[in-house]
Amino acid sequence: MIICSNCQHQNVSGAVFCAECGAQLDGVETLTTHNITDEEIADGLSERAPRPEPPSSPTNSWISLHLMDSGKILPLATRNEFTLGRLSEGQPIMPDIDLTPYQAYASGVSRLHAVVKRDSGRIFVMDLGSSNGTYLNGRRLNPHIEEDLKHGDVVALGKLKIQVLLRNI
Amino acid sequence: MPFQGQDYYSLLGVKRNASQEEIKRAYFEAAQKLHPDKNKAAGETELFLEAQQAYEMLSNPKRRAQYDATLPPEDKVYYPYTHRVVYSRPVVLRLEERQMLYVILEVETPMEARQAPSPPLNVCIVIDRSTSMRGEKMDVVKATAIQVLRNLRPQDILSVVTFSDRAEVIIPAAFHQERTKLEARIQMIQPSGGTEMFQGLDMGTTEVMRSIDSKRVNHIILLTDGHTYGDEQECLGLASKLADRGIGVSAMGIGKEWNDVFLDILANRTGGSSAYIAEPQDIKRLLLEKFNALAQTYAEDVILETQPLDGVELAYAFRLQPDPTPIIVDESTLRLGPVLQDTSTRILFEYIIQPKAVQSDISVFLDGTLKVSIASLPLPVPPMPMRLQRIVAPDTAEIESPPAEVVQALSRLMLYRMQEKARKDIEKGDINNATRQLQSLAANLLTQGERSLARTIMLEVENLQNKNTLSDEGSKKIKYGTRALFVAPPKKEIVS
Numbered sequence: 001m002i003i004c005s006n007c008q009h010q011n012v013s014g015a016v017f018c019a020e021c022g023a024q025l026d027g028v029e030t031l032t033t034h035n036i037t038d039e040e041i042a043d044g045l046s047e048r049a050p051r052p053e054p055p056s057s058p059t060n061s062w063i064s065l066h067l068m069d070s071g072k073i074l075p076l077a078t079r080n081e082f083t084l085g086r087l088s089e090g091q092p093i094m095p096d097i098d099l100t101p102y103q104a105y106a107s108g109v110s111r112l113h114a115v116v117k118r119d120s121g122r123i124f125v126m127d128l129g130s131s132n133g134t135y136l137n138g139r140r141l142n143p144h145i146e147e148d149l150k151h152g153d154v155v156a157l158g159k160l161k162i163q164v165l166l167r168n169i
Numbered sequence: 170m171p172f173q174g175q176d177y178y179s180l181l182g183v184k185r186n187a188s189q190e191e192i193k194r195a196y197f198e199a200a201q202k203l204h205p206d207k208n209k210a211a212g213e214t215e216l217f218l219e220a221q222q223a224y225e226m227l228s229n230p231k232r233r234a235q236y237d238a239t240l241p242p243e244d245k246v247y248y249p250y251t252h253r254v255v256y257s258r259p260v261v262l263r264l265e266e267r268q269m270l271y272v273i274l275e276v277e278t279p280m281e282a283r284q285a286p287s288p289p290l291n292v293c294i295v296i297d298r299s300t301s302m303r304g305e306k307m308d309v310v311k312a313t314a315i316q317v318l319r320n321l322r323p324q325d326i327l328s329v330v331t332f333s334d335r336a337e338v339i340i341p342a343a344f345h346q347e348r349t350k351l352e353a354r355i356q357m358i359q360p361s362g363g364t365e366m367f368q369g370l371d372m373g374t375t376e377v378m379r380s381i382d383s384k385r386v387n388h389i390i391l392l393t394d395g396h397t398y399g400d401e402q403e404c405l406g407l408a409s410k411l412a413d414r415g416i417g418v419s420a421m422g423i424g425k426e427w428n429d430v431f432l433d434i435l436a437n438r439t440g441g442s443s444a445y446i447a448e449p450q451d452i453k454r455l456l457l458e459k460f461n462a463l464a465q466t467y468a469e470d471v472i473l474e475t476q477p478l479d480g481v482e483l484a485y486a487f488r489l490q491p492d493p494t495p496i497i498v499d500e501s502t503l504r505l506g507p508v509l510q511d512t513s514t515r516i517l518f519e520y521i522i523q524p525k526a527v528q529s530d531i532s533v534f535l536d537g538t539l540k541v542s543i544a545s546l547p548l549p550v551p552p553m554p555m556r557l558q559r560i561v562a563p564d565t566a567e568i569e570s571p572p573a574e575v576v577q578a579l580s581r582l583m584l585y586r587m588q589e590k591a592r593k594d595i596e597k598g599d600i601n602n603a604t605r606q607l608q609s610l611a612a613n614l615l616t617q618g619e620r621s622l623a624r625t626i627m628l629e630v631e632n633l634q635n636k637n638t639l640s641d642e643g644s645k646k647i648k649y650g651t652r653a654l655f656v657a658p659p660k661k662e663i664v665s
Contacts, residue, residue: 001266012521014258014269016571017583019590020606022613024580081616093612112615128620144620 062118066163067102068154073165081117083128084157085110099160108132108158116149116164123149123166132158176240177223179247182549184538185237189228196224199548202383216547246551250468250508250541251277257571257579260562261522261532268527270520270534271575272557273489276505276541277513278467287464287510288544289324291385293342295373296358297393298331303360305449306423310392313453315352317460321345325464326385328376329355332369333362342376366397367404370418374407377416384544386466386507387416388441390459391432392452394423401431408438412504415470415542417441419459423452425642429649433494440470440504442494445649447642462491468508468543473555475501475537480526483535485519487585489578493655495589508541517578533558578655584613585651592644600637604630610651622650 002011002025009020017024061075065084074097076082085095086104093112098104110130117124124146127134134141135156141147149155151166178185181195203217227233257271294317296302296310314329318340321327328342339358340351373389381387389411397404408418420432420443432443444459446452475483486496486503491512496503508514520534535557541550570576587610594603607630614623629643639647 012267012269013262013264014271016257016271016576016579019586021609022583022587024576083615093608093615096616128615 062167063116063123063149064165064167065097065116066165067099068161068163070102072102076116080119081115083112083115085113085128087111099157102160104157104160107160109160110158113157114155117146123164125149125155125164130157176246177226177236179551180219180223180548181227182551184552184554185240189230192224192227195549196220196228200224203547220548246553248541248553249279249282249543249546249550251279252539252553253277254557255572255574256559257575258559258568260566260568261527261559262564262566262568263527263561264564265524267521267523269484270522270559271571271579272518272520272535273515273575273578274473274505274518275513275515276468276471276508276539278508278510282467282545283510285510285545287386287466288469289322289326289385290460290463291326291342291377291380291382291387292460292463293328293330293373293376293389295369295389295391296329296331296339297333297364297366297369297391297395298358298360298362299333299364299395300361301364301394301426302423306394306452307358307360309449309452311355311358313456314355316453316457318345318348318351318355320457320460322464326380328373328379330369330373330376331358332365332372333360334365334368335362336365336368336372338372338376342379364393364395364397365400366391366393367400367407370404370407374411374416378414381414381416383415383542386463386469386544387414388463389416389418390456391418391420391435392423392456393420393427393432395426396428397431404431404435405438408435412439417469417507419444421446421452421455421459422645423449425640425645429645434497437494437497438504440472440506442488442492442506444492445645447646462509465509465511466507466544467510468541470540470542471505471508471514472540472542473503473505473535473537474540475503475535477501478526478533478536480523481532481534482521482523483518484521485586487517487582489515489517489581489655493585493652515578517575517582527561530561531558532561580617581651581654584610584617584654585648587613588647588651592639592648595633595638598637600633604633607633607647610647617654619650619654622647625650 001013002015004011004018004021004023004025006023007018007021009018011018011025015025061077064073064075066073082096084097084099086100086109087094087098088111095112099109112128113130114128114134115126125136126146127141127143129143136147137154149164153164155162155164181199183191183195199220203220226236253275255273261270262268294314318327326342326344329340331337331339339354345351377387377389411418418436418439418441420436422429422432422443423446429443436443444455446455483498486498488494488496488506491509496505505516506514522532522534526532533556537555539553539555543550587606591603591606607626611623611626625643625646629639632640632643
């Protein structure tokens with residue numbers, strides 16, 4: 001028996017994807033929600049730092065999100081794509097990165113707001129049709145259109161400002 | 170002597186352990202097909218004589234035994250196709266609980282036959298001309314039928330049948346020379362009346378049977394936009410008969426009012442598939458694609474005959490390509506569909522293995538025969554004994570993750586099956602479960618970059634909450650949309 005780490009459904013031994021929620025059970029890469037623990041959150045960079053050095057964190061993250069209001073940094077790894085948003089009660093679609101702890105609701109972050117992804121050496125941000133829009137260095141993005149991200153770019157989800165820290169790639 | 174290293178058994182298309190009765194039947198079939206009175210093609214008289222020799226040899230048990238002793242082992246038999254099997258796990262485990270094993274079977278046209286001329290067609294288009302077809306739908310159907318007629322090769326046979334409350338032959342099955350006259354007949358089709366599908370299928374069958382020939386691709390294409398009432402069982406019965414005669418059925422549903430569940434079963438019984446045509450302007454593209462695929466046929470039929478094994482259940486089977494579709498598993502004969510010259514046929518099987526089937530050192534979960542019909546070959550292809558088995562390892566054994574090919578296929582199949590499950594839940598009245606399934610499906614589609622399909626699903630979730638059912642259109646979009654994912658290039662690597 002394999003218990004799905006995403007929904008706790010009990011799957012028959014040998015199953016590859018969860019029969020209930022569709023998450024990958026067994027294999028190299030999981031498609032379940034990336035849980036960020038406090039240990040993973042490295043602190044220490046000043047929130048006013050205009051162009052901080054790429055983090056040399058021990059994790060092999062390709063992108064870190066610097067939440068400019070709280071100064072927290074979320075290093076992201078293991079997948080090539082993360083959706084950003086906030087969790088809410090009874091909501092079907094869960095973002096990979098839940099921004100609720102960072103005043104997401106008050107800042108106007110949609111439940112599924114934007115996605116950051118990496119593809120053949122390039123890194124993109126894309127608005128997922130959010131209510132309050134996604135801004136890249138102050139310019140509002142058209143929904144569902146990918147935009148290149150550079151190290152140090154500031155992405156705003158509604159009013160929530162996030163500085164993008166890229167690993168040297 | 171038999172050609173191409175074939176032996177007398179493969180010449181007659183029977184297994185080495187065939188009974189006298191089977192040998193006799195196979196000989197009669199071959200003799201009918203190859204009899205010089207009927208067959209004037211070069212070389213076929215020789216084949217007829219060889220079939221006679223084969224029968225004389227094998228029908229006498231004493232001579233048969235002598236002949237058997239001279240044969241190479243059965244695994245040296247030449248099969249005019251290549252096949253490949255991939256398992257999700259290298260072993261099965263000796264567990265106290267049931268376990269699952271996935272297998273992909275691929276059957277492919279051999280290199281040397283990919284450029285060869287494909288077999289001639291014997292196709293009937295059966296067109297629904299009920300009142301609802303009036304307007305753009307019928308106009309496009311007519312224009313496309315005319316184009317099909319113009320595209321025919323001289324060796325192809327086409328017939329056209331229409332049906333409403335009754336059926337009518339518009340173009341009888343024949344080689345067609347005077348095409349202008351026939352085009353005018355197609356132009357004159359007038360929509361009116363109801364949808365009695367059996368009438369149409371039955372008459373389509375009559376037309377195809379006129380020139381039925383195992384050296385042709387025999388096929389019926391059904392185009393409809395509505396439900397048939399009361400004759401579903403007759404239609405399905407006819408489909409089984411068609412399958413036995415080697416006639417395939419493709420069903421194309423136009424718009425949102427037709428019964429996709431019924432047409433799926435109808436087509437699947439013959440190894441064919443159903444397609445969803447959302448807009449009238451797509452009729453042309455899809456019908457021409459279907460004809461192209463038929464003209465690309467290498468093997469018209471791949472059939473897997475299985476025997477039940479204790480403690481092993483084939484829980485699910487799905488054709489990954491071409492034309493992704495579920496395969497009916499509740500019979501011992503599985504119709505896996507055709508093999509095209511340039512596209513292999515890939516089937517995914519899901520086996521559930523009970524503890525009692527992993528007691529010995531080797532667990533067998535398929536013991537059967539693969540039968541492939543290839544129209545371009547003069548003689549039947551020898552049936553291939555097929556056995557799927559894995560070594561049983563202790564339950565503590567480390568198991569590596571499944572091959573990328575299996576994971577990739579399952580990542581798509583998982584999406585398709587979520588909507589299947591949601592549909593079943595709705596039938597049972599379990600709206601909450603169905604809602605949850607559809608929501609998970611939408612979330613999974615979003616992470617795979619399939620935004621528009623995810624949006625359709627979220628709209629249907631609203632429908633479900635308000636009306637306790639899916640819309641006709643939405644349920645088809647979801648079903649055929651998740652099927653289309655199998656042929657779409659992946660938007661995101663699943664396994665790095």
